[in-house]
Amino acid sequence: MRRLDLTTRSREELCDVTHEVREMLQREGWKDGALVLFCPHTTAALTVNEGADPDVVRDVVTNLRGLIPKRGDYRHAEGNSDAHIKTSLVGPSLTLIVEGGKLCLGTWQKVFFCEFDGPRQRQLWIQWLPNA
């Protein structure tokens, strides 16, 4: 398993980690299979979405906040229940296809680390699974 260190800068943001994932792939020389990306935190998640227009991630962040507001019917005393709920909705793991040493993403897709209770020091864990 490999670990990537990340620093998030706001309470809620989607950080594009595509470049870091591609760099690791090249460095390791992994060719055909899949990458398991795993977020080891309970108030952050992983997703794939459009990276070309920054308004897309702004709309995702803003509307998740509308659906699951910071204040609500929460008992968890740390005041970040909204972040825990978003984490289970977006999900902690992603499996991405690798072919011929290249990360297979659609034209507009980028991989995002979703911070829901930052800013913090975070990690992204990556495991390689070969297809033969």
Place this chain on the structure above:
Amino acid sequence: MRRLDLTTRSREELCDVTHEVREMLQREGWKDGALVLFCPHTTAALTVNEGADPDVVRDVVTNLRGLIPKRGDYRHAEGNSDAHIKTSLVGPSLTLIVEGGKLCLGTWQKVFFCEFDGPRQRQLWIQWLPNA
């Protein structure tokens, strides 16, 4: 990696692709491991749900539309922010178990390509991961 071509017919629909996935499995002769299904689009996702009663997918589509309406606090100019948000909630990848050449699904489960901004020509990408 293999690619499946799909044609969706409405703005929002869940297309049952179980048959196509099973056909590919048989054609390729993959026996024991897992299939990574990946949606290379930013306004479509993948899920598994009940396929017996079509009212289930109707209820999923209708209620996702209620939670994340087409018009709202959106800045992305293409008018499909709702589809991008649903994509991150439902998720772009699925990992399905294969045993003895058979796709392992529960009695009522079907695999669905979730179109949120159609109708369009779409693809579904599939990678095989063997368990030995």
Place this chain on the structure above:
Amino acid sequence: MRRLDLTTRSREELCDVTHEVREMLQREGWKDGALVLFCPHTTAALTVNEGADPDVVRDVVTNLRGLIPKRGDYRHAEGNSDAHIKTSLVGPSLTLIVEGGKLCLGTWQKVFFCEFDGPRQRQLWIQWLPNA
């Protein structure tokens, strides 16, 4: 593939299955790779979230019920459309990293089977994928 039997006790609950998954890992002697966890039901899902404070899972369950209420614009006659919708939002599969025979989870993370239409007898399916 391995199967774990589970008994849920409420209509909606998050059951911590981390111990059962770790026991299976140790019993099987799997060392480096990933575990695919798959929920073969259409009204239950899988997630990873905080297990230390039980109020976190209480807040997740309560707020998902608020977002997708039991009664609503549903046509599916079994009266559990809310559970089907939550299942697609939380997701049916998880891929967890294993390194040196250990399940890789963050400090506060536990693996949860999410029951949305219990109490019932349930299964959790597990497939091993080696990384070499």
